[in-house]
Amino acid sequence: MSSGYHLFCPFCGYEKFLSHGSGMLFFKVYEETLKAAKTGEQGENIKRFFEEHPDGVINANLIMTQCENCGEYWSVKNLSTYIPKSKKSTPSDGRNLVFMRHSNTMQTTQNNENYLSEEVLDDYYDLVEQYPHSCEYCHGKLKILNDNIQDMKALICPYCKTKLIKTPVEWD
Numbered sequence: 001m002s003s004g005y006h007l008f009c010p011f012c013g014y015e016k017f018l019s020h021g022s023g024m025l026f027f028k029v030y031e032e033t034l035k036a037a038k039t040g041e042q043g044e045n046i047k048r049f050f051e052e053h054p055d056g057v058i059n060a061n062l063i064m065t066q067c068e069n070c071g072e073y074w075s076v077k078n079l080s081t082y083i084p085k086s087k088k089s090t091p092s093d094g095r096n097l098v099f100m101r102h103s104n105t106m107q108t109t110q111n112n113e114n115y116l117s118e119e120v121l122d123d124y125y126d127l128v129e130q131y132p133h134s135c136e137y138c139h140g141k142l143k144i145l146n147d148n149i150q151d152m153k154a155l156i157c158p159y160c161k162t163k164l165i166k167t168p169v170e171w172d
């Protein structure tokens with residue numbers, strides 16, 4: 001399940017759909033993200049990270065962000081990298097570690113897709129680096145928006161600064 005917000009500016013008509021991963025890591029999405037990471041699609045830093053840490057994992061969840069410079073909103077993949085907390089428990093093939101080792105914590109959606117909660121990632125892994133997300137329009141730094149009333153109610157239109165109308169959306 002994913003969820004997000006439809007943003008709408010009643011003054012200038014600006015519209016954006018922001019989605020976030022709801023604290024779940026889907027196996028299929030994870031595999032795709034990992035493959036892209038290792039081939040350098042997400043930059044040299046992440047590619048090098050996986051060369052140095054074959055047992056490392058990457059957070060494939062979507063997050064909601066806003067550009068600190070131009071104010072535009074973006075849904076981006078988290079892409080934070082992690083290494084296992086205990087060296088002893090590192091299996092030889094680290095790629096599917098996060099899913100295989102904690103199979104007792106795995107859950108299945110209606111479509112039989114496996115996912116893992118972000119809490120398990122936090123419990124068994126140490127954060128190494130947060131991905132420095134930047135704005136596609138102006139290359140400004142993106143700040144992460146939390147899905148809470150305080151963060152969400154303050155959102156304003158990037159173009160005319162009018163307070164945005166936020167409609168929560170959820171789907172499978």
Ligand SMILES: [Zn+2]
Pocket residue numbers: 009010011012013014157158159160161162
């Ligand atoms: Zn506007």
Ligand SMILES: [Zn+2]
Pocket residue numbers: 067068069070071072135136137138139140
């Ligand atoms: Zn920007």
